[in-house]
Amino acid sequence: MRVVFMGTPDFAVTALSSIAGAGHEILAVYTQPDKAKGRSGKLQPPPVKVRAEELGIPVFQPEKLRDEDQVAALRALQPEIIVVAAYGQILPESILAIPPLGCINIHASLLPKYRGAAPIERCILEGEEKTGVTTMYMAKGLDTGDMIEQSETKILPTDTGETLTNRLAEMGGQLILSTMEKLSAGTAVRTPQKEEESSYAKMLDKSLGCMDFHKTAAELERAVRALDPWPSAFTRIDGKNVKIYGAEVTEETGTPGTIIDVTKKSFTIACGEGALRILRLQPEGKKPMDTAAFLNGKKLEKGMQVGE
Numbered sequence: 001m002r003v004v005f006m007g008t009p010d011f012a013v014t015a016l017s018s019i020a021g022a023g024h025e026i027l028a029v030y031t032q033p034d035k036a037k038g039r040s041g042k043l044q045p046p047p048v049k050v051r052a053e054e055l056g057i058p059v060f061q062p063e064k065l066r067d068e069d070q071v072a073a074l075r076a077l078q079p080e081i082i083v084v085a086a087y088g089q090i091l092p093e094s095i096l097a098i099p100p101l102g103c104i105n106i107h108a109s110l111l112p113k114y115r116g117a118a119p120i121e122r123c124i125l126e127g128e129e130k131t132g133v134t135t136m137y138m139a140k141g142l143d144t145g146d147m148i149e150q151s152e153t154k155i156l157p158t159d160t161g162e163t164l165t166n167r168l169a170e171m172g173g174q175l176i177l178s179t180m181e182k183l184s185a186g187t188a189v190r191t192p193q194k195e196e197e198s199s200y201a202k203m204l205d206k207s208l209g210c211m212d213f214h215k216t217a218a219e220l221e222r223a224v225r226a227l228d229p230w231p232s233a234f235t236r237i238d239g240k241n242v243k244i245y246g247a248e249v250t251e252e253t254g255t256p257g258t259i260i261d262v263t264k265k266s267f268t269i270a271c272g273e274g275a276l277r278i279l280r281l282q283p284e285g286k287k288p289m290d291t292a293a294f295l296n297g298k299k300l301e302k303g304m305q306v307g308e
Helices: 010-021 047-055 068-076 119-125 161-185 217-226 291-297
Strands: 002-007 025-030 035-037 042-044 081-085 103-107 130-137 147-154 233-237 240-250 259-262 267-270 275-283
Touching (some): 002 047, 010 025, 010 047, 010 081, 010 161, 025 047, 103 161, 119 161, 119 217, 217 233, 217 240, 217 275, 275 291
Parallel strands (some): 002 081, 081 103
Antiparallel strands (some): 035 042, 103 130, 130 147, 233 240, 259 267, 267 275
16 A cells, blocks of 8 residues: 555654555655754654654655645655554645545544543543554544544553553554555445544643642552653652652541651652652652662651642
């Protein structure tokens, strides 16, 4: 099949590799422009660009894909199908109309739930027991098109944003091959989404990681996992920012935001309901470490307040 692939982050790399490995002809890869990162401001390519160059596939990085010259260039490639996975731009109708087999999106949720930019993290935050990937025909609305296939997985109590993303990426890489086979054979089924069952997973931002200890310990523990590795859950301890990467819920009680227990390996913070035992963290300006290592150089006591 003659394919144009559009994607940007690590989640999309697996699907690109899967399609290439299956022997499809990938005419071009579209991804977001390189971005400046770190204090140096050095431009870094998106993961999909790196993988495409390894595969020897032409890469295009338009700022705006809807410009007429970009649409014309894409039309000239004559793709049979455009596969999209976390590209980061909304495709105009002029592009949706180009491939005869459609623009097919790999979305990391069981649609119609969790449409939008951050379905993986939002599923963990909301305490969902399962999630998955959906292949769908792209339409004018945001993740509103007819569904083709779905693959499901349980959300484990140990899953972080990173581990769940990796698992769903692998599932998406397999599911798109199945979907492409059915599209080619003319056996793909279109299942309209039930609008009344839809929900929206809005984009993450750094402020989401600020820990409010008036929330329940269960909510905060899910946030610690969901926001790992970015933007990460964080609080202030003794006036300095600390990122939290490992925690567990306990049934202890106390004034929210108060340290109620300190051992050699952990410390526990009271929440609105229950408490959170901190097991792994990253002090400001240092690398992530077990709480035991942190407590070797930092004296914490019962009754101390954390947070703003």
